Amino acid sequence: MAEEVKKRVFSGVQPTGKVTLGNYLGAIRNWTPLQEAYDCLFCVVDLHSLTVAQVPAELRKNTLDLVALYIACGIDPSKSILFIQSHVSAHAELAWILDTVAYVGELNRMTQFKDKSRKHADNINMGLMNYPVLMASDILLYQAEYIPVGKDQVQHVELTRDIALRFNARYSDTFAIPECLLSKSGSSIKSLQDPTAKMSKSDVNDNAIISLTDDPDTIRRKLRRAVTDSDTDVNCVRMSADKPGVSNLLNIYTTCSGLSVAEAERQFEGKGYGVFKDAVADAVISVLQPIQSEQKRLLADKGYLEAVLKQGADKASRIAQKTLSKVYRKVGLIPKIN
Numbered sequence: 001m002a003e004e005v006k007k008r009v010f011s012g013v014q015p016t017g018k019v020t021l022g023n024y025l026g027a028i029r030n031w032t033p034l035q036e037a038y039d040c041l042f043c044v045v046d047l048h049s050l051t052v053a054q055v056p057a058e059l060r061k062n063t064l065d066l067v068a069l070y071i072a073c074g075i076d077p078s079k080s081i082l083f084i085q086s087h088v089s090a091h092a093e094l095a096w097i098l099d100t101v102a103y104v105g106e107l108n109r110m111t112q113f114k115d116k117s118r119k120h121a122d123n124i125n126m127g128l129m130n131y132p133v134l135m136a137s138d139i140l141l142y143q144a145e146y147i148p149v150g151k152d153q154v155q156h157v158e159l160t161r162d163i164a165l166r167f168n169a170r171y172s173d174t175f176a177i178p179e180c181l182l183s184k185s186g187s188s189i190k191s192l193q194d195p196t197a198k199m200s201k202s203d204v205n206d207n208a209i210i211s212l213t214d215d216p217d218t219i220r221r222k223l224r225r226a227v228t229d230s231d232t233d234v235n236c237v238r239m240s241a242d243k244p245g246v247s248n249l250l251n252i253y254t255t256c257s258g259l260s261v262a263e264a265e266r267q268f269e270g271k272g273y274g275v276f277k278d279a280v281a282d283a284v285i286s287v288l289q290p291i292q293s294e295q296k297r298l299l300a301d302k303g304y305l306e307a308v309l310k311q312g313a314d315k316a317s318r319i320a321q322k323t324l325s326k327v328y329r330k331v332g333l334i335p336k337i338n
């Protein structure tokens with residue numbers, strides 16, 4: 001019997017700054033259950049990180065930390081392809097071809113480009129603007145159909161679809177058309193200090209984010225300080241559009257504990273914010289602690305991580321090269337004679 005061809009999943013995180021609870025709940029956590037049913041590739045997208053200024057030694061450390069984190073969170077290198085983006089040169093090569101299909105106007109409209117241009121006004125480099133094209137290249141190289149990301153990346157995946165459709169129309173069917181997989185909860189975790197903004201790695205206020213490496217005391221302190229809403233109601237812990245701070249904490253709590261919103265609201269009936277925030281801290285700590293100790297164990301085993309990365313890069317390169325050769329042929333480049 002012919003072997004069933006599994007659909008492909010691709011996702012990645014930038015090794016920039018501190019990986020946050022938002023990255024975990026919105027993305028990485030949702031990757032692990034996909035490994036059985038899909039052909040998965042999970043990438044540490046280091047080339048993307050270069051669009052904002054990096055300290056080279058820190059970038060190297062963050063990259064390895066993130067590889068170990070993926071595995072500690074449940075990515076199994078024997079089931080999924082785990083690799084570093086810069087180890088597969090086809091990402092940058094396809095990005096060049098896609099650059100000739102993407103329009104300056106559409107890149108100019110990207111929310112993240114506008115946000116980052118504001119934050120890094122002294123370094124609005126071409127890479128920052130080109131970033132979504134490199135992301136399109138990551139996805140299209142592997143003919144990935146499902147992209148598990150948080151809400152803030154939906155616009156980039158939509159642009160990837162537009163680029164793929166345009167290329168296919170111009171040069172005949174080449175790329176699979178990807179779609180986002182958003183988790184029911186956790187796809188938009190907000191800042192603890194400004195619950196109208198997303199929790200972001202690049203936030204200058206460390207109290208606004210929970211980093212995946214924060215120790216239990218730090219997690220508890222940050223959650224106790226989290227902005228809530230002034231409310232005299234005895235049942236102040238409830239999900240509501242006019243209570244963004246509490247709603248964000250409830251979202252974190254239910255995503256970490258597995259309880260429904262209704263169950264959580266019932267649990268805190270008649271209780272104040274203090275009791276609630278401590279329970280959120282307990283739930284977050286019990287999710288993060290085992291990940292942190294496993295990550296530490298893995299980082300002490302460099303030989304294992306290197307073997308995983310070598311195998312990942314080899315497997316990813318084989319798939320990527322196939323797509324790149326096809327693309328080069330379709331656009332009219334002469335294949336190299338080997």
Ligand code: TYM
Nearest residue numbers: 011012013014022023026027135149150153187188189199
């Ligand atoms: P990055 O590194 O900013 O974030 C990694 C993943 O975490 C999600 N995320 C969040 N989810 C919920 N709440 C939050 N506060 C939150 N903050 C971040 C992001 O949506 C993302 O899924 N461009 C991407 C990386 C990338 C990529 C790709 C992703 C490069 N190529 C190809 C998928 C496919 C990025 O900057 O993610």
